Amino acid sequence: MDLLNPYYLQIVMFFIINAIMGISIYFTLASGQLSLGAAGFMSVGAYVGAILSLKADLPIVLGIIIGGLVASLVAVIIGLPTTRLRGLYLAIATLGFGEVVRVIFLNLDITNGALGLSGIPSIPQELTNLAYELDMDGLMGIDAVAWGNLMAIIILLIILVLIIAFCVRINNSRVGRAFAAIKADDHAAELMGINVVYYKMMAFIIGAFIAGIGGGLYAHITNFINPTDFSYHKVVQILLFPVFGGSNVVWGSVLGSFILTLLPEVLRFLSDYRDIIYGALLVILMAVRPDGILTESMVDKISRKLGFKKAPYIPESQVLTERFEAYKRKQQEEKQG
Amino acid sequence: MFLQQLVNGLTLGSLYAVLAIGLTLVFGVLNIINMAHGGIFMIGAFVGLFMVTVFDVNIFVALIVAMAVGAILGYLLEFVALRPLRKKKVSHLAPLISTIGVSIFLESLALLLWGPQTRSFPPDYIGGLIDFGVFKISMVQIIGLGVSVVLMLILNIVIKKTKIGKAIRAVSMSTETAALLGINPTMIISVTVMIASALGAAAGVLVGLSFNAIEPTMGVIIGFKGLAVLILGGLGNITGAMVGGFILGVAEIFSVAYGASTFRDAVAFGLIILLLFWRPQGLFGSKDKGGRP
Numbered sequence: 197m198d199l200l201n202p203y204y205l206q207i208v209m210f211f212i213i214n215a216i217m218g219i220s221i222y223f224t225l226a227s228g229q230l231s232l233g234a235a236g237f238m239s240v241g242a243y244v245g246a247i248l249s250l251k252a253d254l255p256i257v258l259g260i261i262i263g264g265l266v267a268s269l270v271a272v273i274i275g276l277p278t279t280r281l282r283g284l285y286l287a288i289a290t291l292g293f294g295e296v297v298r299v300i301f302l303n304l305d306i307t308n309g310a311l312g313l314s315g316i317p318s319i320p321q322e323l324t325n326l327a328y329e330l331d332m333d334g335l336m337g338i339d340a341v342a343w344g345n346l347m348a349i350i351i352l353l354i355i356l357v358l359i360i361a362f363c364v365r366i367n368n369s370r371v372g373r374a375f376a377a378i379k380a381d382d383h384a385a386e387l388m389g390i391n392v393v394y395y396k397m398m399a400f401i402i403g404a405f406i407a408g409i410g411g412g413l414y415a416h417i418t419n420f421i422n423p424t425d426f427s428y429h430k431v432v433q434i435l436l437f438p439v440f441g442g443s444n445v446v447w448g449s450v451l452g453s454f455i456l457t458l459l460p461e462v463l464r465f466l467s468d469y470r471d472i473i474y475g476a477l478l479v480i481l482m483a484v485r486p487d488g489i490l491t492e493s494m495v496d497k498i499s500r501k502l503g504f505k506k507a508p509y510i511p512e513s514q515v516l517t518e519r520f521e522a523y524k525r526k527q528q529e530e531k532q533g
Numbered sequence: 534m535f536l537q538q539l540v541n542g543l544t545l546g547s548l549y550a551v552l553a554i555g556l557t558l559v560f561g562v563l564n565i566i567n568m569a570h571g572g573i574f575m576i577g578a579f580v581g582l583f584m585v586t587v588f589d590v591n592i593f594v595a596l597i598v599a600m601a602v603g604a605i606l607g608y609l610l611e612f613v614a615l616r617p618l619r620k621k622k623v624s625h626l627a628p629l630i631s632t633i634g635v636s637i638f639l640e641s642l643a644l645l646l647w648g649p650q651t652r653s654f655p656p657d658y659i660g661g662l663i664d665f666g667v668f669k670i671s672m673v674q675i676i677g678l679g680v681s682v683v684l685m686l687i688l689n690i691v692i693k694k695t696k697i698g699k700a701i702r703a704v705s706m707s708t709e710t711a712a713l714l715g716i717n718p719t720m721i722i723s724v725t726v727m728i729a730s731a732l733g734a735a736a737g738v739l740v741g742l743s744f745n746a747i748e749p750t751m752g753v754i755i756g757f758k759g760l761a762v763l764i765l766g767g768l769g770n771i772t773g774a775m776v777g778g779f780i781l782g783v784a785e786i787f788s789v790a791y792g793a794s795t796f797r798d799a800v801a802f803g804l805i806i807l808l809l810f811w812r813p814q815g816l817f818g819s820k821d822k823g824g825r826p
Contacts, residue, residue: 230626277810283625284566288764289809292802295757299799428757432633439630471641478634479614486623 205345206417209320211457212352213414218437218449219359220406225443226367227399228379230287233274234407234434236294237267239426241408242415243307246316249416251306256317260412267408271401279396282382294431302423312422319416320348352413356450359406363446375399440481442490451490537668538790539783544674546782547681548743552736552755553762553774554688555729561705561769562725565625568632569610570733571756572639575749577603577734578741579643582652596680596738603734604727610635611726616719636752643749653745677739684735685775688728692771701725705769761801765808767815776816780804 217234224231245263248254254262278289301307324344338346366372374395377385386392415421433456441452459477463470481489552574559567577599584595614631662669692698703711704721712718740755741747762781766773781801788800796803808815 225626277806281809284768285764285809285814287566288760289806292761292764292805295802296799296806299796303796428753436630436633439626443624443626468645472638472645475634475636475638475641478637479631482614482627482631482634483617486618486621486627 202341202345205320205342205349207457207461208349209345209352209417211454212349212356213410213417214434214437214453214457215356215450216359216410216413217407217434218441218453219363219446220403220410221434222438222443222446222449223363223406224399224403225438226372226379227375227396228382229279229396229399230283231290231400231403232287232431232435233271233290233293233404235426235428235430236290236297237271237404237407238411238414238430238434239294239297239301239421239423240267240270241411242421242426243301243313243411244408245412246313246415246421247306249317250313250315256319256322256416260409260416263412263415264405264408267411268401268405271404272397275397275400275404279393279400291428291431294426295428298423298426301426307423310422310424312420312425313415314420316415316419316421318419319351319413320345321419323347323351348417355409355413360446360450367446371395371398436478439488440478442488442494444487444492445490445495447495448488448490452488455489534790538786540668540670540674542783542786543779544670544678544743544782545786546779547678547685548736548740548778549758549762549782550775550778551681551684551732551739552759553766553778554685554771555732555736556759556763557766557769557771557774558701558725558729558732560763561771562701562708562722563615563619563628564769565615565628565632566760566763567610567726567729568629568756569614569635569639570632570729570759571752571754572636573603573606573610573730573752574733574737574740574755574759575643575747575752576606576639577737578747578751579647579652579737580734581738582654582741582747585654592676592738592742596735599734599738600731603737604731606639606734607727607730608723610730611723615722615726619722636756640749640752647749649749651746651748653747654742673743677743680735680739684732688732688771691728697721697724758801761805764805764815767817770815770817773815773817 217238220237221231221234241260241263243263244266245256245259248259248262249256274290274293278286278293281289302310307313320341321344324341327340327343327347367376374385374390377388377390378392378395382392411426414425436456437452438449439452440448440456441450441454442448459474460470463473466473552570556567556570559565559570580602581592581595581599584590584598585592590598610632614635615628618627618631662671663675690698692701700711700716700721701724703714703716704718704725708718711721736755737752740751758781762774762777764777765781766775766777781804784804785797785800789797
């Protein structure tokens with residue numbers, strides 16, 4: 197089957213990993229913090245996972261989870277001072293953290309410096325072996341390699357769905373409301389009794405954990421990593437996913453990574469002009485839809501159309517306007533009558 | 534040895550300072566970080582190089598032409614990527630992405646036009662070394678340091694003494710109040726972005742001259758350092774950008790000279806992380822700038 201060639205399947209895998217990375221940025225953005233440390237945490241997760249499964253022969257799953265945990269541990273240390281910073285200062289401090297991590301990995305022996313780690317056990321490869329063992333080669337006209345890749349995609353999808361579900365659930369909880377309040381105005385949130393530093397820290401650490409998991413998955417899919425994979429370019433690339441797709445909703449990261457992973461492949465026929473068009477497209481999109489493609493009200497509309505939500509949607513501003521209009525009408529009636 | 538390294542550090546630092554002043558000027562009036570600054574810097578370097586190699590002009594003429602091209606690019610940047618956003622009252626993220634788009638555009642345009650290879654100024658283009666006994670300084674370094682200092686002085690005079698400088702300062706304090714007082718903020722913002730971009734292009738020529746390596750990707754790496762200086766000095770503060778530039782230049786050269794050469798690129802951000810513990814608003818920054826994303 198033509199659709200199942202490894203190249204397409206690999207693009208799908210990268211899309212899912214990108215979506216996970218996008219969500220890790222979205223998560224910190226949801227609490228009003230612009231953290232650009234995602235590439236740093238991703239590299240921590242990737243290196244820890246890769247070293248554990250390369251040198252300590254740990255199972256891949258365990259390696260990835262430990263990678264995520266180590267990334268969140270690093271986030272605790274980095275977060276203690278940086279979550280007290282605001283706005284662009286936080287952005288650049290975390291950007292700097294990523295750069296420092298990259299240089300450290302470049303100079304350590306265990307990470308093999310600039311050469312990077314190669315021969316990391318790859319998830320699709322392992323699953324392909326499994327497919328051979330289970331005698332799935334040629335089953336339904338699909339060969340074992342495609343089966344391996346498909347199973348890897350399914351596993352990745354399950355992880356992505358779990359993360360999205362986690363985000364959606366948290367948005368409707370006490371924690372999510374605290375995040376929203378801090379995002380809207382952290383002074384006001386503090387006055388209302390929300391422990392701002394605690395919640396910011398929480399978002400930062402969870403974001404780092406997701407990024408670490410994403411990094412671990414990345415390492416075990418490409419089976420080769422080196423420090424330049426996690427440079428400044430990566431940070432920008434990851435940041436683009438939520439901002440392009442819509443930074444106020446979790447689906448924005450998914451849509452953004454879908455479009456931005458696919459776009460370079462689709463524009464491949466333009467070869468040399470590809471990046472120029474990519475850059476121009478970003479400028480145009482920001483001019484037309486500065487909040488990204490998906491906004492909260494749009495997601496709400498769509499989910500009502502699909503029948504997930506019943507109650508009619510009235511945006512906050514509209515509620516106020518309606519009240520004001522009603523008040524004006526009443527006054528006019530009083531004047532007339 | 535120490536003195537020699539100090540001279541090298543100050544020369545490098547003066548280039549960083551010119552670069553960072555452009556960023557800080559734009560931040561001052563617009564409250565955004567101009568990620569396209571590195572792109573304009575790179576284009577400036579190429580323009581300077583071509584003026585020298587193709588048209589065979591004096592380096593100072595090349596510098597002025599590069600600055601003019603930088604200013605034009607700055608105007609286009611403001612017109613295309615920033616003005617439409619400003620009308621819409623958007624978050625800080627949108628202009629950030631928009632300028633990133635411009636920087637990707639410029640970098641890939643340069644790659645397309647001039648290819649990925651590293652170019653350099655003709656060998657022995659500008660003089661040799663001058664030996665002062667305790668330290669040596671090359672003509673290139675003298676030009677770099679001299680031009681940077683002159684540019685900074687001119688900028689200081691423009692900002693402090695002229696009418697347009699006053700208007701820039703007014704707009705950076707409060708756009709609304711400045712508009713009420715009869716200043717045209719749109720015009721001032723355009724002018725500021727143009728000045729900043731001209732400075733960026735000048736820094737491009739000078740850096741290209743001193744490192745003698747000009748390539749399309751140079752903008753990102755150096756632009757990154759510019760960000761470091763910006764934070765070090767405090768967002769939107771011109772004195773901060775100057776001092777921060779010199780501190781970073783000296784710190785980098787010393788870290789290379791005394792051991793940790795492989796950690797050179799981490800020095801900038803190591804400094805910043807340390808500084809942010811102690812003074813979160815930067816060396817010269819005020820607390821009310823750059824608060825919210």
